[in-house]
Amino acid sequence: MNPAQSTPSSGTNPWLSILIPVYNVEAYLGECMNSVLSQELNGVEILLLDDASSDGSAQLMEALAAQSPHPLRLLRHERNRGLSAARNSLLEASQGAYLWFLDSDDLLMPGALAALAGQIRELQSPDLVLVDFRVLRERERLKHRLRGELHRRTFAGPPAQRLQDRGALLEGVFRQGLLHSWSKIAKREIWGSDLRFPEGRYFEDMYTTPELLLRCRSYSHLPRVCVAYRQREGSILASMNTRKVQDMMGALVGLPQRLRAAGVHHEGGEQALAQYAARTFVTACRFAQRSRELSDKARSHLLRDYRADFERSSPLAPQQLLRACWRRGWFWRGLRLAHWLRQAGTHFTG
Template structure:
């Protein structure tokens, strides 16, 4: 039996049909300080050269604690992440999509952060990676996207503040969160067969964290490309997005009842999701779906609709209030009284 110490970090990378981008992802990992880091790749039955590229890369780096796992049949991203979680041995786990990259020094910065304050959950920032970035992308601040609307560089034990800071900005990606593996107990997994799996799991993960810290550094390069899971909209995907809001007030209990900041942030997050979904359904002329999305949104609200509108106006968010009213009207819904 091996007496080697358990890794302090497991880096978990699902792989599926990303041959064009996988080498950059793996090279970005290989450039990090990987002492005490376990790298797990999982081939989800890719039909391109991705598995061969991954195997070749691992053979050229025999010094690493790294393995390539395989599914016998394609099961999707959620199942791949769940499998990787079950195989991980690290004290912390960090998901990385196989078309994205780690920025130079990201793991070393994470290690320094945890050496100073061994919190349960670490939040980082990201940058968009585009083949041809334009001026409008730079003006939007895509070179450094902040994922948390709250204090940075200080360990906190404020769960309501964590939920508020995450939901207000809406960046719930798993790859911008590094969590103690123990938070991912058997009753918390990604929903198999669905997209927007991060929306469905990240709030529950956050509520399990007794401590957290936001590090305002770009640790992830998030690639924008045609053919990615979220690049091509579809009604099935918008169904999944709205399904991820199911029982949101109950899932956020008791904070959804006792904390005004959580109520607003969660309701605002639900509104943004609803507008995105109903706009797409409108372009498909699917009035029935528009109505379903409206009802799902109203059920996901953590505060009366009129109070949400009042909060928008109080903050000077007139355009957001007008957009929400417009799409509620377009979906032919009658808002329930608050």
């Protein structure tokens, strides 16, 4: 569907659905919606779903809808069901040809929708468009700028081209290590009737994004900052616990087998996935080491579990991955991985 030709008033389905799950974000929702409503919204539908907030988010949604010059579709869960369920309900209710999930404390950057529509039109409607983002902090410091937080690339590959190599897509995404759904705008048909966010789990994007990538026959990277991602104290990464780490480690289990089943054989993609799985494993092990709630026995058991999940998530065996690190000169990365593999009870040579 041509983004420039689809309008709500024309009787056709919108070219884009912006899907915004809402839960206890009264302090941020107004700014988020201002960033959305200031865009070029011709042919765009906007859906918000309140997941039984306990603050004034639901009332603010209604007030915003009453004042908005652009129609807002409001949905509500009678009880709190979590982010995955909220996104799934929004997906089911949406009508757009493309779907863009936006967290309700984040912002769309000026001109983001016009740039997205232009790239979709110019590249003959690829199945997926990956967009870049910036990090939004309450206190932005020089070190954050030096880290490149004003422009974070989500894809390591050619920009502004229509591409079709799924292996290169996996490599480009896993090399950057950014699997969040809000930087990936996909056609509704790619989600289909079966790909949904896992309810009751954290790190839900790590479960869905790899499957979404495998289904895409064409894709493009829009090298523009389109989203301002708000880094908050209460985010998943800022409040890790054992359950969250277990969900993180379990997200990619079995992915190497699914790659082979999908006919994806790509050395670069396998290397990038293996390195990503290794970083996730090291993160989990460091959490277990620092946790004061774990006994030595429980910590040892968790490390073994993390190692098993890592080995089922990586296309490369531990020894293969270590050799790849030595060949590429990634000595610190290899030493760190070898250390945690030994701590988790792995015995190997070489």
